[in-house]
Amino acid sequence: MSTDRTVSGADPIGRLRKDDAEPEAPTNPGLKAVGGVAGWLDDRTGAAKPVGYLMKKVFPDHWSFMLGEVAMYSMIICLLSGTFLTFWFVPSAGQVVYDGSYLPLRGITMSEAFRSTVDISFDIRGGLLIRQIHHWAALMFIVALSVHMLRVFFTGAFRKPREINWVIGTILSMLALIEGFAGYSLPDDLLSGTGLRAAEGFMRSVPVLGSYLSFALFDGPFPGEAIIPRLFSIHVLLLPAILVGLFTAHIGLVFVHKHTQFPGPGRTNDNVVGFPVMPVYAAKAGGFFFIVFGVISLISGLVTINPIWAYGPYDPSPVTAGSQPDWYMGFADGALRLLPGWLEFTAFGFTFSFNVMIGAILLIPAMYGLMGAYPFLEKWVTGDNREHHLLDRPRNNPTRTGLGVAALTWYGILLFASGNDLMAIKLHLSINDLTNIFRLGIFVFPPLAFWVTKRICLSLQRKDRDLVLHGRETGRIVRTADGKFFEQHEPLDEFTRWNLVQHDRHDVLTLEAGTDQHGVVSPTARKEKARSALSRFYFTDSINPVTPGELAAAHHDGQGHEAIEAAPSSESRPALESSRREPPKRP
Amino acid sequence: MNALAARRRHPAAIALLLLLGLILTGVAYSALAPKQADAASTAASSVEDGKKLFLANCATCHGLQAQGTKAAPSLAGVGAAAVDFQMGTGRMPMAAPNIQAPRADEVRFTQEQISSVAAYIASLAPGPAVPEAEYTTGQGGDVALGAELFRVNCAMCHNFAGSGGALTRGKYAPSLRDVEGKHIYEAMVSGPQSMPVFSDDNISPDAKNDIVAYLHEVDKQENVGGMALGNLGPVSEGLFVWIFGLGIMVGFAVWLGKKAA
Numbered sequence: 001m002s003t004d005r006t007v008s009g010a011d012p013i014g015r016l017r018k019d020d021a022e023p024e025a026p027t028n029p030g031l032k033a034v035g036g037v038a039g040w041l042d043d044r045t046g047a048a049k050p051v052g053y054l055m056k057k058v059f060p061d062h063w064s065f066m067l068g069e070v071a072m073y074s075m076i077i078c079l080l081s082g083t084f085l086t087f088w089f090v091p092s093a094g095q096v097v098y099d100g101s102y103l104p105l106r107g108i109t110m111s112e113a114f115r116s117t118v119d120i121s122f123d124i125r126g127g128l129l130i131r132q133i134h135h136w137a138a139l140m141f142i143v144a145l146s147v148h149m150l151r152v153f154f155t156g157a158f159r160k161p162r163e164i165n166w167v168i169g170t171i172l173s174m175l176a177l178i179e180g181f182a183g184y185s186l187p188d189d190l191l192s193g194t195g196l197r198a199a200e201g202f203m204r205s206v207p208v209l210g211s212y213l214s215f216a217l218f219d220g221p222f223p224g225e226a227i228i229p230r231l232f233s234i235h236v237l238l239l240p241a242i243l244v245g246l247f248t249a250h251i252g253l254v255f256v257h258k259h260t261q262f263p264g265p266g267r268t269n270d271n272v273v274g275f276p277v278m279p280v281y282a283a284k285a286g287g288f289f290f291i292v293f294g295v296i297s298l299i300s301g302l303v304t305i306n307p308i309w310a311y312g313p314y315d316p317s318p319v320t321a322g323s324q325p326d327w328y329m330g331f332a333d334g335a336l337r338l339l340p341g342w343l344e345f346t347a348f349g350f351t352f353s354f355n356v357m358i359g360a361i362l363l364i365p366a367m368y369g370l371m372g373a374y375p376f377l378e379k380w381v382t383g384d385n386r387e388h389h390l391l392d393r394p395r396n397n398p399t400r401t402g403l404g405v406a407a408l409t410w411y412g413i414l415l416f417a418s419g420n421d422l423m424a425i426k427l428h429l430s431i432n433d434l435t436n437i438f439r440l441g442i443f444v445f446p447p448l449a450f451w452v453t454k455r456i457c458l459s460l461q462r463k464d465r466d467l468v469l470h471g472r473e474t475g476r477i478v479r480t481a482d483g484k485f486f487e488q489h490e491p492l493d494e495f496t497r498w499n500l501v502q503h504d505r506h507d508v509l510t511l512e513a514g515t516d517q518h519g520v521v522s523p524t525a526r527k528e529k530a531r532s533a534l535s536r537f538y539f540t541d542s543i544n545p546v547t548p549g550e551l552a553a554a555h556h557d558g559q560g561h562e563a564i565e566a567a568p569s570s571e572s573r574p575a576l577e578s579s580r581r582e583p584p585k586r587p
Numbered sequence: 588m589n590a591l592a593a594r595r596r597h598p599a600a601i602a603l604l605l606l607l608g609l610i611l612t613g614v615a616y617s618a619l620a621p622k623q624a625d626a627a628s629t630a631a632s633s634v635e636d637g638k639k640l641f642l643a644n645c646a647t648c649h650g651l652q653a654q655g656t657k658a659a660p661s662l663a664g665v666g667a668a669a670v671d672f673q674m675g676t677g678r679m680p681m682a683a684p685n686i687q688a689p690r691a692d693e694v695r696f697t698q699e700q701i702s703s704v705a706a707y708i709a710s711l712a713p714g715p716a717v718p719e720a721e722y723t724t725g726q727g728g729d730v731a732l733g734a735e736l737f738r739v740n741c742a743m744c745h746n747f748a749g750s751g752g753a754l755t756r757g758k759y760a761p762s763l764r765d766v767e768g769k770h771i772y773e774a775m776v777s778g779p780q781s782m783p784v785f786s787d788d789n790i791s792p793d794a795k796n797d798i799v800a801y802l803h804e805v806d807k808q809e810n811v812g813g814m815a816l817g818n819l820g821p822v823s824e825g826l827f828v829w830i831f832g833l834g835i836m837v838g839f840a841v842w843l844g845k846k847a848a
Contacts, residue, residue: 321752327825
């Protein structure tokens, strides 16, 4: 039909030119069979093209790119082990008397959910191992996705065109918390019941609507019989479906955008340097799945997690010392422990429990909202509308890195605050003093962390500049004929140097006059003012990469340090020059 | 000496020196450390002997008539059970002023001496007596019922597995691992330090025996799930997964990332 003679259409056996030799037909009979099956499938599904596209995708190599993989595999392990658990778990609050094989619980009245979990632990072959795999994999999943998120943040991988994927990631992360909490609440042991009791209290802290919310979810007063079956549906059906769906979109977008890569010789914004999925990454990633599964199984075989038989069945009257949620909910629990009691007050005949509501209800959406909004905030400040496929080294964006570490410090303080009772008893400290220190720390340490991190980044950048301009100190002291001593500096080779000079320069946005020539105030003046203030906050003391001009001057100048340091960056170049410069070819 | 001097820069020299220093310090400490003076032993447990022991070891803080001072409470009416618990677990005499008397590994008095002091204190005013052995061994107790009683009455401070927990201002509920049944019972009836009293009206002697049976069962129990991480709940699990779980995963990721294709 088409007049364009495409290469594949031109010659049925795929010769590019007339005089090309015929490609050799596979002689291996096994290969032939595979080809036959593949051809059969392709004839019926047309899968060859998309599969070929996926198999040829190139991925760069770096250990930090595998953190997301750890999260993905842990999630798959959770799905597999969770399916096994559903074969025996009974999601019911119906009361039964235990008569299984665990003696210290014989004759105790408990819910069917708890009994079936004890049965899985003691009477189902391999049940305890699978239960522990499920729980450890869940903890590992959220650890890995958090660290993956940090990697993406600190390397600036969330920039255009990946903002949507960042938002999907934050939603995945938040849903993972809720999914984890729902699972933690299912066995109906003393700890999970206490957690549900707390969750019920959180709902009631919502002004006016609280009691309605709680009654709607629990179908009456706490604990009721509805919550366990409802949480079960949420845990095994609703949230996993959303998680898997969002995750598919997440990884699909990675294929669409191509994977980011760290800067280096031969790596540009327009290529990806690495290995194709088939055969290299398929083997590596496939092998890594088994490594992750193996490590989680090993941990589950050696280390107890959530010994529900020791906690005993839930009963609203008892509670145990050291009642904490799993670690990923720890920050919210810590916030509850730090919020002062005077935030609860009575007005208009209603009790307002802001001491509970701020930490338990508002914190999580506020935190994830901020996280999801960050790429858009940074884009607004920088006005940078380009696509970025090369990652930032964290030091090359000191303000972003500082903000990240400050947020991490803030989160860390909340997380540690949730273990204040255990810290008190293990370190022989007063829990009151610890709580007060955390209360102070939540205001003091994040700004301090920001400042320290930013200064460290700036110093590292200065060190990079110095290294580029003056080369490596060799330690060889040379004495000249006239008696002078100097240390020889060895210039960097161009591949090493490229890593230190390839990044963009950052300039503070200059504020345009708020009024036009007629003195009319611009409608966006206020916004622009805020934007320029933020830009100053980000970039006012930024250290820019060495320009070719500066490098030439330094080389020309030889050993003289002062002249270069004092030279103003008069030969300033256009802001985007660095991205247009050609990197050296890969060695 | 020359041979020794020649080897002074040997890589093992620093390790050897450190080892030598540590051994010397240890030996010197064991020679110079203050030793416990051997208290004179008494023949029979009697109020008179108990009074002597009291005056020698306890009166500094509790007062010559056990009337109490600013440093320590009056002992009138605490009963023999309290004395037997405090001295029998090494909490008293207290080694140093502290927010709370810690359990000590070393009990400095013989059971006879402790009984004498207990008899003296009991003679001042009536109080709970040392319990009878049939209720303190846990034998014949109902473990499951004891566990339930423990969860309802004790777990909020001592943790679900008796691992202990924090109280306000540096006070704490101690771990209940490997505590003699008699001392568990005595703690319940005498309410030491921050602990409330569980009299026979709250928890009957048989029920106390069930609790003792449960705690002994916890001591004996093997950890079916593997290492218990101190039985402290999700905090130690979270710490473990961050340090070991993530550490191992990152180790493998670095290894794989370095592997050439």
